[in-house]
Amino acid sequence: MEPNGKVLYINYEKCTGCRLCELVCSVVHDGVSNPARSRIRVMKWEAEGLYIPMSCQQCQDAPCMNVCPVKAISRDETLERVMVDYDKCIGCRSCVAVCPFGAMSFDTVDKKVFKCDVCDGDPQCVRFCEEKAVDYVDARELGTLKKRDAARRISIAGKEAAVLLAQA
Amino acid sequence: MPLDRKIGYVDLSTGNIEIKPIPLEIRKKFLGGRGLDAYLLYNHTKKGVDPLGPDNVLLFSGGILTATCASATARTHVMAKSPLTGLLGSANMGGFFAPELAWAGFHHIVIKGKARKPVYLWIHNGEIEIRDAKNIWGRTVTDSQWAIRDELGDEEVKCAVCGPAGENLVRFANVMTGIKNSAGRTGMGCVMGSKNLKALAARGTMDIKIAHPTEALEFNKRFIDQIVSAKVNQTQGTLGTPFIWGATNSWGGIRCRNFQLNQCEYADDIEPERLDEIATETIGPYHMTGCFGCQVHCRAQYRIPSGPYAGRYDEGPEYTSQGAFGGEPDCKNAVTVLTGNHLVDQFGMDNLETGSLISWAMELYELGILTQKETDGLDLRFGNDEALLEMIERICYRKGWLGDTLADGGIPASEKIGKNSFDYLIQVKGMSNLHSDERATPALALGIATGSRGSDHLRSRPAIDLYHLPEEVLRKIYGTPVPYDGPLSSEHTAYEGKPWQVFWQENCYMGVDCLGICKYHTTFLGATLPNFEDWSRVLYYNTGLEMTPREIWDVAERCYNIERLFNLREGLKRDNPKKGDTLNHRYFDEPCKLGAPDVVGRTIDREKFQKMIDEYYEHHGWDSDGVPLPETLKRLGLENEPSHLL
Amino acid sequence: MAMEKEGLSTAESLRKTRTYGKFRCHNPSCMGRLQPKAGEKQVKCPVCGMEYRVHWIRPDFPRIRGPVWDVNRKIAQEALAKKEGKEDATR
Numbered sequence: 001m002e003p004n005g006k007v008l009y010i011n012y013e014k015c016t017g018c019r020l021c022e023l024v025c026s027v028v029h030d031g032v033s034n035p036a037r038s039r040i041r042v043m044k045w046e047a048e049g050l051y052i053p054m055s056c057q058q059c060q061d062a063p064c065m066n067v068c069p070v071k072a073i074s075r076d077e078t079l080e081r082v083m084v085d086y087d088k089c090i091g092c093r094s095c096v097a098v099c100p101f102g103a104m105s106f107d108t109v110d111k112k113v114f115k116c117d118v119c120d121g122d123p124q125c126v127r128f129c130e131e132k133a134v135d136y137v138d139a140r141e142l143g144t145l146k147k148r149d150a151a152r153r154i155s156i157a158g159k160e161a162a163v164l165l166a167q168a
Numbered sequence: 169m170p171l172d173r174k175i176g177y178v179d180l181s182t183g184n185i186e187i188k189p190i191p192l193e194i195r196k197k198f199l200g201g202r203g204l205d206a207y208l209l210y211n212h213t214k215k216g217v218d219p220l221g222p223d224n225v226l227l228f229s230g231g232i233l234t235a236t237c238a239s240a241t242a243r244t245h246v247m248a249k250s251p252l253t254g255l256l257g258s259a260n261m262g263g264f265f266a267p268e269l270a271w272a273g274f275h276h277i278v279i280k281g282k283a284r285k286p287v288y289l290w291i292h293n294g295e296i297e298i299r300d301a302k303n304i305w306g307r308t309v310t311d312s313q314w315a316i317r318d319e320l321g322d323e324e325v326k327c328a329v330c331g332p333a334g335e336n337l338v339r340f341a342n343v344m345t346g347i348k349n350s351a352g353r354t355g356m357g358c359v360m361g362s363k364n365l366k367a368l369a370a371r372g373t374m375d376i377k378i379a380h381p382t383e384a385l386e387f388n389k390r391f392i393d394q395i396v397s398a399k400v401n402q403t404q405g406t407l408g409t410p411f412i413w414g415a416t417n418s419w420g421g422i423r424c425r426n427f428q429l430n431q432c433e434y435a436d437d438i439e440p441e442r443l444d445e446i447a448t449e450t451i452g453p454y455h456m457t458g459c460f461g462c463q464v465h466c467r468a469q470y471r472i473p474s475g476p477y478a479g480r481y482d483e484g485p486e487y488t489s490q491g492a493f494g495g496e497p498d499c500k501n502a503v504t505v506l507t508g509n510h511l512v513d514q515f516g517m518d519n520l521e522t523g524s525l526i527s528w529a530m531e532l533y534e535l536g537i538l539t540q541k542e543t544d545g546l547d548l549r550f551g552n553d554e555a556l557l558e559m560i561e562r563i564c565y566r567k568g569w570l571g572d573t574l575a576d577g578g579i580p581a582s583e584k585i586g587k588n589s590f591d592y593l594i595q596v597k598g599m600s601n602l603h604s605d606e607r608a609t610p611a612l613a614l615g616i617a618t619g620s621r622g623s624d625h626l627r628s629r630p631a632i633d634l635y636h637l638p639e640e641v642l643r644k645i646y647g648t649p650v651p652y653d654g655p656l657s658s659e660h661t662a663y664e665g666k667p668w669q670v671f672w673q674e675n676c677y678m679g680v681d682c683l684g685i686c687k688y689h690t691t692f693l694g695a696t697l698p699n700f701e702d703w704s705r706v707l708y709y710n711t712g713l714e715m716t717p718r719e720i721w722d723v724a725e726r727c728y729n730i731e732r733l734f735n736l737r738e739g740l741k742r743d744n745p746k747k748g749d750t751l752n753h754r755y756f757d758e759p760c761k762l763g764a765p766d767v768v769g770r771t772i773d774r775e776k777f778q779k780m781i782d783e784y785y786e787h788h789g790w791d792s793d794g795v796p797l798p799e800t801l802k803r804l805g806l807e808n809e810p811s812h813l814l
Numbered sequence: 815m816a817m818e819k820e821g822l823s824t825a826e827s828l829r830k831t832r833t834y835g836k837f838r839c840h841n842p843s844c845m846g847r848l849q850p851k852a853g854e855k856q857v858k859c860p861v862c863g864m865e866y867r868v869h870w871i872r873p874d875f876p877r878i879r880g881p882v883w884d885v886n887r888k889i890a891q892e893a894l895a896k897k898e899g900k901e902d903a904t905r
Contacts (some may be wrong), residue, residue: 016465018458024385027237031381034271036373046346047310048481049457049469130396130463394826399834406871418866418881419840434883441869441879608842636838636845641831644824661842696832701823764864765893766843
């Protein structure tokens with residue numbers, strides 16, 4: 001199978017903080033509603049209205065993969081993802097400790113680590129997020145999307161500066 | 169199996185805590201949320217109980233679908249006997265509290281007694297603990313929540329709190345969660361204050377089991393598609409509930425200057441589009457936020473752009489704040505509305521009641537019934553923005569004669585102020601009306617007059633009546649799940665068929681309140697939004713409970729009758745102007761002066777109004793005094809209430 | 815127990831009745847459907863003469879922002895005078 005070249009793309013500015021992604025993730029993977037089991041979590045600073053969804057970045061040189069003492073973690077290039085082989089996993093949680101994003105979690109019920117598997121190429125958090133705060137895009141387009149966003153912001157800032165100058 | 173959430177009984181006087189399962193037969197009869205709360209309230213209180221005494225029972229709950237894979241099951245319901253009306257106290261809020269309560273193992277918390285000193289409840293993975301609140305008492309709504317998180321060392325804790333208004337026993341204090349989500353009517357925060365209960369703090373990591381996960385997920389997607397494709401929700405998702413202002417004020421359906429005018433003219437600065445601009449300027453292009461699992465995201469984020477509170481963060485304002493701090497007191501400045509909204513959010517009191525009572529006082533002041541002696545020197549004329557904001561604070565802290573008087577609610581205040589002040593008080597059953605003017609809309613007038621928690625737009629409002637839907641569409645909606653072949657009129661100024669619409673909406677809103685779903689996800693503001701048939705499916709997929717749309721309707725009717733029984737027990741009488749299914753005389757006597765040509769001159773017709781009440785009682789199976797007939801109670805299985813099953 | 819799980823519900827079947835791009839005149843006795851031209855800031859009801867300011871939720875989605883105050887106030891005053899006049903005549 002050809003690599004689909006797609007990655008999860010989080011635009012936290014668009015996030016409304018509803019946490020539907022968390023609900024959907026736990027229902028899809030575990031058949032229950034429980035954000036504690038969700039692979040994606042929305043971190044919140046309510047006092048300033050800031051919501052940031054956090055999930056696995058599927059790193060190329062993944063620290064979880066490097067630290068795993070039994071080589072249970074590997075990259076699946078077809079779906080651009082990092083996967084855990086539960087036949088090998090010994091549940092030592094080294095990967096949880098080392099992940100710079102907190103994206104690897106430990107399930108206290110099933111006693112195993114868990115992380116985002118991009119729902120085998122059809123991420124349900126993306127399907128349910130009407131805002132597209134979580135999106136699934138071509139990795140090659142990632143930079144372009146970011147450029148567009150940044151360019152728009154610069155343009156707005158420029159216009160605002162011009163208004164301020166005119167008012168001064 | 170699903171439906172394993174518990175009910176926790178807490179006695180604050182003795183410190184005793186008891187945890188019980190909720191039997192399936194109780195679920196089938198009352199589902200959960202508001203309906204089961206009504207059953208518990210009726211069963212656990214005695215006639216004439218003092219709302220502020222230890223024997224009043226305070227109930228917190230999520231609906232039967234809360235935190236399941238259904239759409240927008242964010243609602244928390246709070247119930248007790250109301251210290252504002254002396255009748256049913258019931259309020260509902262969004263946010264994230266009820267789902268967290270469910271993940272912590274509970275759907276219902278029943279609180280009795282009174283703590284000797286301030287406490288809060290810590291509800292965590294199946295356990296309930298009563299904790300000292302000495303470091304939290306006295307703090308504002310948001311500060312209280314952040315202080316509890318600090319104390320418990322967990323940023324994910326969700327709290328339902330009362331603010332300073334609740335502590336000071338303001339009779340219309342809210343229970344609140346998050347920045348602005350308010351269980352904001354009938355003074356449930358006041359009951360918290362009276363029990364020395366500052367907060368409920370919940371945090372849970374327990375699974376909510378889903379009966380049919382794949383089907384539940386797919387049906388949720390279908391449900392969400394139906395909801396987000398509705399024009400009304402697309403508008404709400406952009407402008408929030410203030411969008412209603414544009415639709416209502418343009419034809420003359422807004423109370424202005426208490427009840428003197430029915431339109432707030434030239435109020436461009438408080439129009440939804442203007443408020444949206446401020447949110448964009450102070451937050452950014454993506455400034456809408458939502459409750460748990462909801463894709464409508466009807467709440468704006470904003471910072472106050474100028475004035476003494478410049479830079480403060482808040483959410484909203486809702487349509488209610490536009491009226492309470494804009495239209496009614498005739499203060500047409502966005503900054504005033506945003507500041508007033510922020511103050512009540514921080515104090516934890518009902519924006520609607522606060523703004524309405526201040527506007528009433530303004531009218532009394534202009535009439536000379538109140539003078540600067542009673543206002544402690546405050547020039548309380550209409551349009552005085554500073555006086556309005558000052559009064560909000562005086563009410564919360566009971567400062568000055570008038571602040572302390574208004575904090576007791578409209579009817580006690582009218583008795584203290586005397587003269588003919590009561591004639592100007594726009595209330596039903598002791599609770600102030602929303603700032604909407606219902607003189608041109610008999611259906612809406614009937615709804616507020618008969619609402620089980622007093623004047624209210626969220627108990628039975630057939631808001632879609634304003635859309636002039638073709639009769640065949642109305643028949644489709646109002647003819648299921650029980651057949652109806654009586655009159656129905658597309659004309660919103662008509663009286664025909666309106667009692668049935670109000671009755672139907674009552675059951676519809678009771679239905680969502682039992683399920684724990686938001687009213688923006690049902691036939692409230694949009695005609696094409698889900699109701700009974702859709703709920704039957706969503707209930708089955710998530711809980712495994714097989715109930716037909718008709719059976720859900722029956723639950724709603726059963727629960728509404730329990731609320732009626734409670735109100736009758738506590739003194740509701742059909743024609744009692746303070747405790748009845750009535751309207752202020754101005755609805756009948758003072759014609760609308762502004763708005764669309766067809767609205768100008770409108771009043772509610774006294775005789776036709778009484779006929780509507782008769783008809784409404786008949787639909788319910790109540791006698792001409794509004795008392796459920798024995799056969800009605802038997803049909804609904806309520807002949808043995810109180811039955812003390814739980 | 816009969817559990818109808820397939821097919822469209824009433825709410826879903828009513829979805830096709832939604833009318834995008836139009837709104838109704840806010841005069842209850844009129845309620846004519848108005849369809850402003852794309853981007854138009856103001857619209858006048860050809861039937862009853864009420865005038866409204868238009869806000870666009872999206873380029874294809876207009877709504878009434880509020881009345882054109884001076885115009886509608888005048889219409890309201892005329893209507894009130896007429897109704898009060900009528901009332902006096904019947905007394």
